[in-house]
Amino acid sequence: MPAPLNRLKHRLAAGEVTHGIWVGLADPYLAEIAATAGFDWLLIDGEHAPNDIRSLSAQVAVVAASDSVPVIRLPDDDPAKIKQALDIGAQTLLIPMIESGAQADRAVKACLYPPHGIRGVGSALARASRFAAIPDYLTTANDQICLIVQIESRAGLAALDEVLAVDGLDGVFIGPSDLAADMGHLGKPGHPEVQHAVLDAIRRIRAAGKAAGVLTTDPAFIEACKAAGATFVGVGIDVTLLAGALRALAGKYTGA
Numbered sequence: 001m002p003a004p005l006n007r008l009k010h011r012l013a014a015g016e017v018t019h020g021i022w023v024g025l026a027d028p029y030l031a032e033i034a035a036t037a038g039f040d041w042l043l044i045d046g047e048h049a050p051n052d053i054r055s056l057s058a059q060v061a062v063v064a065a066s067d068s069v070p071v072i073r074l075p076d077d078d079p080a081k082i083k084q085a086l087d088i089g090a091q092t093l094l095i096p097m098i099e100s101g102a103q104a105d106r107a108v109k110a111c112l113y114p115p116h117g118i119r120g121v122g123s124a125l126a127r128a129s130r131f132a133a134i135p136d137y138l139t140t141a142n143d144q145i146c147l148i149v150q151i152e153s154r155a156g157l158a159a160l161d162e163v164l165a166v167d168g169l170d171g172v173f174i175g176p177s178d179l180a181a182d183m184g185h186l187g188k189p190g191h192p193e194v195q196h197a198v199l200d201a202i203r204r205i206r207a208a209g210k211a212a213g214v215l216t217t218d219p220a221f222i223e224a225c226k227a228a229g230a231t232f233v234g235v236g237i238d239v240t241l242l243a244g245a246l247r248a249l250a251g252k253y254t255g256a
């Protein structure tokens, strides 16, 4: 019996457009609610949300039981964190702040078991192998790992071609918020210069045959990114959706 099929990896490889949201409420009960919505994937944010390996594990488990595919974003490209995320059962990772082909290649190798990579072997303890209930996990896991790296700075954009040349990389995600900050437009991911850079990068990523990712809550820019070729399309954030709805309701009755 092989490692579980990673539907998202293969849909992205086929060039399918997929939609998901950021899940930052850092609670499995809330992640399970999000998993009833019907998104193709849910990105469990380990970079900006108050998650740790146990909360990530609990959220991966509940989302994996749904029709949505769990994706974990780690806070950095630390191979030890990548190892832990894969061992708890995530098969799709998003790694932020990539700025060179060498850095992207190291991230790929951290995801893969030898001889193709350096992922440490602990499958006997790991949810990923269903605690060794999947006898062929070690020899089949690599084929189901999906790695998407984030380009979100001018240095990252300058290195995009070398990042796209990295074998084993499934996709590149352009982070509008951090890119805006680095471009001198802090807090303005919708600035025309930023949006132009995002769309140009998406076109280059798709021309290289990789999945192109983005996160924006602007409906018009969502469509512009999809027209440019985006296939891993983040369209919302659970925290802002909840906060916005609560504030609107409070304002309706309390004048808050």
Ligand SMILES: O=C(O)C(=O)C[C@H](O)[C@@H](O)CO
Residues within 6 Å of the ligand: 022, 048, 150, 152, 174, 175, 176, 177, 178, 179, 189, 215, 237
């Ligand atoms: O730079 C970006 O944009 C992203 O990487 C997404 C943000 O981190 C996300 O938290 C929304 O602000």
